[in-house]
Amino acid sequence: MGDINIGFAKENVEQAGFLDIDVDPQIDLFSEIEKLKKEKNAIVLAHYYQEPDIQDVADYIGDSLGLAQEAAKTNADIIVFAGVHFMAETAKILNPNKKVLLPDLKAGCSLADSAPAAAFRKFKEQHPDHLVISYINCTADIKALSDIICTSSNAQKIVESIPADQKIIFAPDKNLGAYLVKKTGRDMVLWNGACMVHEIFSLEKILKLKVRHPNAKLIAHPECEEALLRHADYIGSTTGLLKFTQEDSGTEYIVATETGILHQMQKASPEKTFIPAPPDNSCACNDCPHMKLNTLEKLYLCMKYELPEIHMDETLRQAARKPIDRMLEISARYGL
Ligand code: 13P
Numbered sequence: 001m002g003d004i005n006i007g008f009a010k011e012n013v014e015q016a017g018f019l020d021i022d023v024d025p026q027i028d029l030f031s032e033i034e035k036l037k038k039e040k041n042a043i044v045l046a047h048y049y050q051e052p053d054i055q056d057v058a059d060y061i062g063d064s065l066g067l068a069q070e071a072a073k074t075n076a077d078i079i080v081f082a083g084v085h086f087m088a089e090t091a092k093i094l095n096p097n098k099k100v101l102l103p104d105l106k107a108g109c110s111l112a113d114s115a116p117a118a119a120f121r122k123f124k125e126q127h128p129d130h131l132v133i134s135y136i137n138c139t140a141d142i143k144a145l146s147d148i149i150c151t152s153s154n155a156q157k158i159v160e161s162i163p164a165d166q167k168i169i170f171a172p173d174k175n176l177g178a179y180l181v182k183k184t185g186r187d188m189v190l191w192n193g194a195c196m197v198h199e200i201f202s203l204e205k206i207l208k209l210k211v212r213h214p215n216a217k218l219i220a221h222p223e224c225e226e227a228l229l230r231h232a233d234y235i236g237s238t239t240g241l242l243k244f245t246q247e248d249s250g251t252e253y254i255v256a257t258e259t260g261i262l263h264q265m266q267k268a269s270p271e272k273t274f275i276p277a278p279p280d281n282s283c284a285c286n287d288c289p290h291m292k293l294n295t296l297e298k299l300y301l302c303m304k305y306e307l308p309e310i311h312m313d314e315t316l317r318q319a320a321r322k323p324i325d326r327m328l329e330i331s332a333r334y335g336l
């Protein structure tokens with residue numbers, strides 16, 4: 001669509017991060033979003049950490065690998081990404097000719113922010129003979145400085161696919177990196193980044209919770225700290241955690257990742273009990289503040305007015321695409 005005539009210049013929308021317009025409370029957002037999808041040949045891709053309403057309206061819900069794979073194969077003209085900026089950016093890197101929308105451009109990521117490009121370039125220069133594997137939770141600039149991208153679903157296979165004598169830098173998540181060092185025995189150089197949500201859990205409170213729920217299994221995302229992972233009964237990506245709760249014979253789980261995933265866990269296994277792992281203090285800090293910037297209203301407005309949109313410099317896009325393609329090739333080789 002051309003310029004919007006709603007009293008907003010595109011620059012203002014980009015500055016605010018979202019379309020700040022009141023939505024008529026009488027509107028049935030679910031059916032309006034369905035109509036917009038058909039009218040515009042648009043697909044809604046949502047991460048498991050999105051609020052339940054957004055998950056319920058999505059065409060595909062998944063982890064970072066699933067979302068990247070879905071973005072790589074869609075025939076839709078418009079990709080509406082209900083997730084955070086690096087995810088929508090990845091979809092744009094894979095689809096330069098499609099319109100990629102993000103309901104709130106300010107939906108960032110503390111982990112991606114922990115690796116500024118200039119500092120990372122210097123770090124890389126200090127290790128000239130190292131190959132760079134970067135977790136997908138990073139900016140396009142970091143992707144362009146990397147040799148291979150990975151996600152929590154394929155990280156182990158990707159590290160193992162590299163010849164044993166090849167030195168590796170792993171960035172930006174030091175916790176996932178340390179977990180991979182332990183799993184693969186590879187002595188990787190780690191960038192010192194972390195996710196604010198996965199570092200907030202209180203091991204002390206979790207252990208007390210386990211005493212009160214002796215049959216509950218602790219399941220954790222590998223972005224959590226090593227001290228917590230040591231106590232986990234299962235460690236995996238969001239899709240891995242969800243599958244585990246579906247296939248496992250247990251009935252009670254303490255879930256150490258962002259709370260959004262509980263919606264699908266509860267939907268898939270209504271007879272089971274899911275307890276969010278308690279954070280260090282009384283706040284709802286295991287809700288990702290970035291993921292939760294997206295709302296159903298913002299999703300509707302963004303589809304209606306096709307704003308805000310992800311734009312990328314073409315040279316950067318091409319450089320960032322190579323390590324993502326390598327990841328998709330390796331994942332396909334292993335049937336991931
Ligand atoms: P996955 O869903 O790929 O496991 O990633 C978790 C995460 O923190 C996404 O921001």
Ligand code: SF4
Pocket residue numbers: 049084108109110111112137195196197198258288289290291
């Ligand atoms: Fe980033 Fe952590 Fe939020 Fe995921 S949960 S988007 S890694 S801050």
